[in-house]
Amino acid sequence: MSQAQGYRKGRGATDNVTGRFEQQTAHRTDDGWDSLATEFELQAESTLPTRISDEQARSIISRNQSPDVPFSQSVNPYRGCEHGCVYCFARPSHSYLGLSPGLDFETQIFAKRNAAELLAREIAKPSYRPLPIALGINTDGYQPTERNLQITRECLQVLADANHPLSIVTKSALVTRDLDLLAPMAAKGLAHVFISVTTLDNRLSAKLEPRAAAPHTRLKTIRTLSEAGIPTGVLIAPVIPMLTDMELERMMQACAVHGAHAAGYVLLRLPHELKDLWHGWLQTHYPERADHIISLLKQMHGGKEYDSAHHTRMKGQGPFADLIRLRFAKAKQRFGLASNLPALDTTQFRTPATQSPQPDLFG
Structure with a gap:
């Protein structure tokens, strides 16, 4: 496949791979008259539109018990993500919808319009115990469509009104729109934000994550959040051998200069269909x-391109993984970055008042 083949302007995935639950797989076959070349040329010159569909979710808080994930519950206002990051570990989740983890994931977005209503209802239950909520983890809560739909902001308002602690991970500058809510929460010890940074190279970023904020914009976002009094960290993710790993120290230094307080990193993860997309x-x-990158990935995952075992899937193992771990630790110490942001306060939570679905028979 040449560089032009399979490339769509403004999109990360180069194909619509078949989901792992589908019973049939389609393959393009050239008819001998260069039909595939013509098709790829047309696709390369055109952009694919984004389709936003409404979803009436039945529940909104997802629970997590993975021992290597630093949160136990999360809220995801959207399925799919228009940022189009080709490496996104959430891409395979689109297979559950009968859609492709490839181009479908970044062009067919499902918006949970009733997310805030469900969130208020769920945290108002007598059995609910407040633990920090990670907002927008599976897909970015501040992806482009949030600018108009504002579902993430509605959820944030619910949490702010209830003094409920939350953490955010995003690669979008749109998070600064909500400083009016986040800054007062942070002053109470109820909020912090991690900005995801993959590379400082604008050209590489445009290929890896075509609709996400440019690297310099993310650095400015870190500064804006930090200056507003919001504890802000950087998540160097994913670290990709022979593509982004050589930037590790420079990224950490730049983020520290712009006000980041803590840093973490995650190696490239390739679950399920993501291997073919990659x-x-x-x-x-x-x-x-390509061959060198794949070879290093295998060295870090016991001979496989990806090992889903807890505690090793995020950081890998072996000499190359150990080298990245050592470089990260030294850079963190050198630039004064902590391992974690301050713990969030759960003691201020107040149960939100929700309208009872059952009318008062004696009123």
Whole structure:
């Protein structure tokens, strides 16, 4: 596949791989008249539209018991993400909808319009115990469609009104829109934000994460949040061998200069269909490095491109993984970055008042 083949302007995935639950797989076959070449040329010159569909969710708080994930519950206002990050570990979740983790994931977005209503109802239950909520983890809560729909902001308002602690991970500058809510919460010890940074190279970022904020914009976002009094960290993710790992120290230094208080990192993860998407992306953009990158990934995952075992899936193992771990630790110490942001306060929570679904028979 040449560099032009499979590339869509403004999109991360180069193909619509078949979901793992589908019973049939479609393959394009050239008819001998260069039909595939013509198709790819047309696709490369055109953009694919984004379709937003409403979803009436039945519940909104997802629980997590993974021992290597630093939160126990999360809220995701959207399914799919228009940022189009080709490496996104959430892409395979679109298979549950009968859609492709490839281009479908970044062009067919499902908006949970009733998210805030459900959130208020769930945290008002007598059995509910307040623990920090991670907002927008599976897909970015501040992806482009949030600018108009404001579902994440509605959820944030519910949590602010209830003095409920939350953490946010995003790669969007749109998070600064909500400083009026986040800054007062942070002053009470109820909120902190991590900005995800993958590279400082604008050209590489445009290929890896085509609709996310540019690297310099994310640095400015860190500064804006920090100056507003919001504890702000940087998540270097994903670290990709022979593609972004050489920038590790420079990224951490730049984030520290712009006001980051803490830092973490995660290696590239390739669960399920993401392996095929990653191979296609490498062959399209960096074919000369593809074999080397895949070889290093296998070295860090016991001979496989990805190992889903807890405690090793995020950081890997082996000499190369150990080298990244050591470099990160030294850079963190050098630039004065902590391992974690301050713990969030759960003691101020107040149960929100919700309208009873059952009318008062004696009123």
